[in-house]
Amino acid sequence: MTNELQPDKIKDNLSTLLIGSEILVAKEVDSTNDWAKQELERGAAQGLVVLAESQTAGRGRHGRAWVSPPGQGLYLSVLLTPQVERDHLPLLTLMAGVAAARALRGFIKAPLGLKWPNDLLVGPRKVGGVLLEFCPGPRPGVVLGIGLNVNNPGFPDDIENIATSLRIENGAPADRLALLRALLGCLDEEYESFLLGGGEAIIGKWSELTSMFGQPVSVVQGPHLWEGTALRLDEGGRLVIRTGDGREQVFDSGEVTLSRAGREP
Numbered sequence: 001m002t003n004e005l006q007p008d009k010i011k012d013n014l015s016t017l018l019i020g021s022e023i024l025v026a027k028e029v030d031s032t033n034d035w036a037k038q039e040l041e042r043g044a045a046q047g048l049v050v051l052a053e054s055q056t057a058g059r060g061r062h063g064r065a066w067v068s069p070p071g072q073g074l075y076l077s078v079l080l081t082p083q084v085e086r087d088h089l090p091l092l093t094l095m096a097g098v099a100a101a102r103a104l105r106g107f108i109k110a111p112l113g114l115k116w117p118n119d120l121l122v123g124p125r126k127v128g129g130v131l132l133e134f135c136p137g138p139r140p141g142v143v144l145g146i147g148l149n150v151n152n153p154g155f156p157d158d159i160e161n162i163a164t165s166l167r168i169e170n171g172a173p174a175d176r177l178a179l180l181r182a183l184l185g186c187l188d189e190e191y192e193s194f195l196l197g198g199g200e201a202i203i204g205k206w207s208e209l210t211s212m213f214g215q216p217v218s219v220v221q222g223p224h225l226w227e228g229t230a231l232r233l234d235e236g237g238r239l240v241i242r243t244g245d246g247r248e249q250v251f252d253s254g255e256v257t258l259s260r261a262g263r264e265p
Helices: 007-011 032-041 091-104 166-170 176-197 199-208
Strands: 023-029 049-055 074-080 113-115 119-122 125-135 141-148 216-221 224-233 239-243 248-251 255-258
Touching (some): 007 023, 023 032, 032 049, 032 125, 032 141, 074 176, 091 113, 091 119, 091 125, 091 141, 091 176, 141 176, 176 199, 199 224, 216 239, 216 248, 224 248
Parallel strands (some): 023 049
Antiparallel strands (some): 049 074, 074 141, 113 119, 119 125, 125 141, 239 248
16 A cells, blocks of 8 residues: 555546646645645646645634644645636535545445535544635635545544544555545546536535434534524525524524534435
8 A cells, every 4th residue: 555645646547637637745834725825826727736745734614723744644725716606616615525525435434424514524523624715816716625534543632532534433544545536536526517517416415415404503603603403505505504493594604513413324
């Protein structure tokens, strides 16, 4: 089993139309998303993938740190320049979640599912996440960051109860190179589907990969807290919940907590 991430090895037998048209790999960066933004400013083409063996300032949503130890996970960012309305761009987070879930299912024994808007879960624990960042400017684009916990043997005390890895779940190391190729292939397919068919298909696929609908949830948005039952995603990919007074509340962002762990599909 190889553990090296090198552009020529990644491209070997990689049959994608767009994603991975150029691949850059670094031993260590502060953040692959920041690196991809710099490449956008330099004129890099859509489909560029940047990867790092470790990140010193990897981040998730709301500025949280993403643990990125050397050689254990997959830390990558993809540069995209979709010609769609800006309010449709958040759907790319769902698209990446679907692609990552499809790829991971070939490498994990345990059931895996999605939590809105950007988490990949094994039971109640997080195995991966997506961070979408819009880059305005003369040449606007989108940077899609993906972090997957692959061969982490454990996690720091503060997150050990909420994080997991393929190695922990499978009881054995996983082939990072093979998983990366699968991920890029799934991203390529799902991005093309998004460009051709819009968000409806992506929302449908995402909804099939979650078990949060019908479950009690809490949503924190700024200083506000809502509690209710998760119902569905609307046509824009926003989360719809029914609050205790019977009203439907729609969220385009927020921190979602499942009130009880559900069985993922």
